[in-house]
Amino acid sequence: MTKPAAAGVRAGDKVSSEAHSLTELLEIQKAAFLRDGVPDAETRIDRINRLGQLLLDNADEIVAALNEDFGTRPREVSIATDVAGCLIDLTDQRRHVSSWMGDTAVGRIQGLLGLKQRLRHDPLGVVGIMGPWNFPLQLTFVPAGSAFAAGNRVLMRPSSVTAKTTEVIARVAPDYFSIEELAVVTSAHGGGSDFAKLPVDHMFFTGSPEVGASVAQEAAKNLVPVTLELGGKNPAIVDYDTDITAAANFLADARMINGGQVCLCPDYVFVPEGKVGEFTEKVLARWTESFPTIKDNPQYTSTVNEKNYTRIVGLIDDAVDMGATKHQVIPAGESLPDAEARKIPPTLLTGVKAGMKVEEDEVFGPVLTVYPYREQSEAVDKINSAGHPLTMYWVGKDNERLQYIADHTRSGSISGNDFAMHLLTGHLPFGGVGRSGMGNYHGKFGFDTFTHDRAVFVSRLPITFADIVSPPFGKFDARLSDIQMTMWRFLNGRALRKSSKR
Template sequence: MTKPAEMAVRAGDKVSSESRTLEELLDIQKAAFLRDGIPDARTRIDRINRLGQMLLDHSDELTAALTADFGTRPADLSVAADIAGCMIDIAHQRRSAEKWMQEVTVNKLQGLVGFKQRLRRDPLGVVGIMGPWNFPLQLTIVPAASAFAAGNRVLIRPSSVTAKTTDVIARVAPDYFSIEELAVITSKHGGGSDFAKLKVDHMFFTGSPEVGSSVAQEAAKNLVPVTLELGGKNPVVVDKSYDIAKAATSIADSRMVNGGQVCLCPDYVFVPEDKVGEFTDKVMARWTKNFPTIVDNDDYTSTINEKNYNRIVDLIDDAVNLGATKHQLKPAGEELPNAGARKIPPTILTGATPGMKIEDDEVFGPVLTVYPYRDLSEAIDKINSAGHPLTLYWFGEDNDNLKTVADNTRSGSISGNDFGLHMLSSKLPFGGVGRSGMGNYHGEFGFNTFSHARAVTVSKLPMSFAENMVPPFGKREKRATSIQMKLWRFLNGRAMKKSAKKR
């Protein structure tokens, strides 16, 4: 039976999370969860609504903070991805939470003879969410909405790299939430490793595989389950029959979303051998059109910080020093790469070979590596040698070649002919596999991630299962066992014969 929790922001209760320690905030939320019990649909929807309203009420301030954190970042991108982009899943959670939380009767026929079976999806309790810096609102707020829909309390830790954006959220959150419901964790509470040590009921992390590994190790010490949304070098395969100009235009745009600082950006491309030159020219032409200037262009997103700027420049230099060819867009009169503005020119690398750092490292910047291929097997072998990516891009028809690639590779998702459209669907999961992550969210997948599927059985059967499982084992029990074994041998033998006929 679910019930309403106390309404969140009471008079005189606008307490900042920074007034309490990490451990105090966790204890407060755990105590509130136990005190109020499982929240009803009205309470959950109210929390989701307030989460969305917090973003909408402060959209201008948040957009300005995002620009300040990056150096330059298009305001339209921040609104579309980090504010409006959150509302898609928030709306779906709000619309569906009441349906998803309902207890479901299963195996109704068995219930008629006395074996009743039900499935509950109960909240876990307190969820910890660690957000990244590249989309610090969307990738923190969206999982928080899912956690609210599932009936949980939430501790969020937005990235300390985007400190100005985190400061805004931490300051305004008390106007919308009691710290019993949502607490914003900042650098004043300690580092990310401190947050990872918390004995929450579920830890959700978005970021790099390296940091994700350490988060999982810390969580494992407390037997805290984790969802890891990580990165991965996302490959692109352009089918031989596909229009190379269309592919080049879309891939050029996809690489430059948020300055290439997106876990879904394409990282390297396989192009039919005889079309590599044309593809490279078309990509460079698209970038030239989109970015007539770079250094003083407010629509050209800066690399987030000096550390990442130097890392990406080093990847390019290392590849060139080892024999790769670089193709860079450098508008006349501009000094690029530009350390002061933290801007790296859009770059294509050809001729990359094993041993170059860019062969192994996720770029997370405006660099695209292009490989020629004669047969799909070459692309498939290369993809499989690089670890499972978050997504795999396919430019071509929905044909047998796509099926071949899908059947012989592993990735979190497959995106055909456009940039990450599965992010927009409330019916599809978002998540990785292997090195690109574990678990998923969005829509009902997010609700399930933050819920416990709880079995309930009630027996009115004339026999006792427990009685049949303990001594003494008499003739009746032995006869029952013999009948079971004969039945299963018959059924399994029939299944094997049926399977053999289909070969």
């Protein structure tokens, strides 16, 4: 195991990643990884600590940059998600990495017979991390912390959409890291497609399914394994006997976090048929209370850019043109939506039907669609027809109806009565399934994602398997083969009989 003193270039030398090309950065990190070998726990913890300190030391500048990138974004949201929110998982990695990285002994009984076996948990080498614009630090620094815990070097490419924030991180990173450990890649190095072409040892991407598919295709050309954290239209189901006021308040709040620009936001909700009117009224009342002003309200997050603003407004207009009803909260004296401020009012849609674009597209904005349901099977069929979401919201008790939903659908996770809490516990994975992604991270799941479980086997037996399966074969070998077949036919037949009795 190597220690910090073994590094050839010290953190603090302030070598900017922009002094090198993409290929050069990768070559520098690969060479350093091979030169220094597997890092010890002290080195890994030190890197995680410096990653957290980078965020803490520069929090004010980061928050200001995020606000400038979005137009308006509450300081409280930026701190909770992109600064302090990162430190939850970084702390978990730091606390447990020493135990996670140790060899695991397996096959103890076989070991007594002379077959010694263990698993090493080795780093992969250089990890490439591509982040999105909605949480440009949370979704790059947290996987980077997991990669460091696993002993890797990191090439990090934050989104070019949030250019001000990326500029801050790229500028201050050399104060904390040698480019041999962490290099921040910017638009000066090329586009995201250029980054995806790098023959790193693992590629981690967060973003849309469409771009994720492109990243996976590029990575496949180099046989690079990928983790894809993608989007998805996240459904919510309000149980029959759930308090409608509580359900409406929760889902109204969850939809509007970061202006609805969260991959975990509820996108559409199923409400018992007889309670749709009451639910609609309660959601609108909650939004009216939360947003007495919108256009000039610094606590109302703007849509990040004109492209997304136009897309979301288009989804609403298309639904209305095709017969849906929109319910919007527009404060007195304000004209919304406002293209200059990129402010779209909180919008609830009812009467949405097949063929409307909002039925197919992930909204990623302040729009919630409501569907009535009578039987759970109606909600299940609708959810299954829309692809597998990143998460699914259940508003109700942990009962047999929740069990039915879980048994008959697929999603990255199930969130009951709260928003995104499974990201914060340290005990649960965060990731999607199918169109919403592949692979996961957070806690030990993140450590495992960036680790190669390397088998080590040492025999002390006087005979080798190589000798047993190599010619020449005699009568004894033929008899041994017959004995094996007899044994396995008996065992498998017994298993089939037991299964049929059940």
